[in-house]
Amino acid sequence: MALFDFWSSRRKPDIQALVRQGRTLTDAASALAFARQVKAIFDPLLDSRLPPSNPANGPLRAIVIFELCGLIQTLPENDRYFISHYEKVLDELITVCRWKQQLSKLSPEAAAAADKSLQLAIQKRLTYWQNSQKGTHHHRIIRLLQPDDLPIVARRTLRAFVAWFKRQKSEEPVFWLREERVELCFPVIKDYFFEQSAFWVFLFRGPNEAAFIDEALGNVRGWIRRRVIDEERPPEPELLNGINEIVSQVQFDFMQKVNGFRANPDSFYLDAGLTTYLIGFVKQSRAIWKLLTGFYKQPISDTEPPADEDDAVGSADPGDLPAMDDTADEDDYRYAKLRKCMAALSQEERDIIYAHHDDDYSDTVPFQTLASRLKKSVKSLEGIYKRSLDKLKICARGGGASQHQLATA
């Protein structure tokens, strides 16, 4: 009988237990135990689909296991589909992982065309948002799209995701299981999903719906401020005027270009966030160098100012995305600095920040939920969180983090 039990348990892996295990990863040890368990269960299934005898399958198998770990972690609490259909989900996952594996070699356009199922999933999500009765800003904007617009916006969203993914330097699981299909994690594509919808509405369905441009300009303003304003002393009015002029110039120039896009939408793809795109224009502009000479706290770039004599902001050709890699590098630098600042916080403060922002790609974990987990009151958690943010802000403004800086924050 023991032998029978053994074979029975080997044939029916406890997927439910695996899903439970995936929800409780807190450190390297628990993550390793989970990854081993995923491998133990799914390696035999992979052997029949991607035989290990073929050396070309090795990297793909590693990607599939990594994505499986991510997919299991992000399953909704009430999901039963994966538990009963895990072999089919695995098959679907292998297909999209094959696509993911090829992304580095493909252009955004070719990559978006290579997998119709992911584009279709985005299109279905657009339809879902259109049919929802919710009264949010994004719902209203998406409802302005016409049926013919949906595949176009879905394709543009997928292109923007691919362009982002190609710039990524860290490994990231990008798929999850929703509505019984493997699709791109919505939080990973969310910003592009909203922005591409708003951009298309602005171009063809509602010329007054330009709020998404204001948001990007607000971020551009913040980006310039971080570079030119010295936190130690109040900014001079002339400097603030200079910043506003640059932002106005960026806005004017972008609006001019938009008219060209309207005439021929296929000539332009926003394969990045609009903020990144507009910051690229600012970086290429000679105007900013002229306006801000003498006010710099730090140079915008280590290289010489742009050589073109054109003072207009955004002199790049429509469709070109200027200086993207610089932006990604700059983000990496700022993340590294933030990590240093976080390392100087107390363990409790760090735990609360991580727990609050550890959203499993769904939502910020509310303090009400954390209160029972961390055995503290909601008010106390909110207070610690707010104090930690204040410390991080002070630390991030300065050159580095020291215990003294944080203690006096």
Add this chain to the structure above:
Amino acid sequence: MTDRQQLIRKHRQGTLTDAEYQEYLALLRDDPTFQEDVELDRMLTQVTRQDKNRLLWEAVQAAEADATVRPLSGGSRRWNTYAMAACVAGLLGVVTWLLWPPATPELVRTEKRDVRLLLDETTKGYDDYGGSVWLRWFENSRQQEPQTYTFCRDTLTVYLKNSRDTTQWQSVQLLFNAEQRKLYVQPPNQPRRLLSECLDTPQPLLFTP
């Protein structure tokens, strides 16, 4: 949580109303400290996510390395017998594989495909959604036919001699006759073909997509 933090959180979730979005934009434009809060929130979410993903990636790499080189411990000696037996079985398997085609087909692609409802058999009109089926393509270079299939329950499995033929399947329609509970495939400009259900062996597909 302050109203400003609520605004930032709702913006991250994409749940701001029009009025709240206008308030958010005004603060972003006029209040540098709000812009700083927005940026810090974005970075914290990114850093948390990146750190968590790195932990998982390293765990998967370590688990892969475990599987590649796992030393034999004293306690695992009794498994040596099984390992030896597995080797012999493996050798037999290789010989069988070499002498007895077809080899194990390799999965090429899977997708869930929508099916159109065949409304009127006589007019060949179809314009409605009829559910979805799983479509799986396997490559089997040793099979004689260019394409064979099995169809059972909600899964159509296609075995291809050449995996490149999957691209031609993008234009093939799947049609469902709800009255007779029959599934058809229809390539462009070709008559539709009825699929046989739940047969033991793969059946040839008598068309070239």
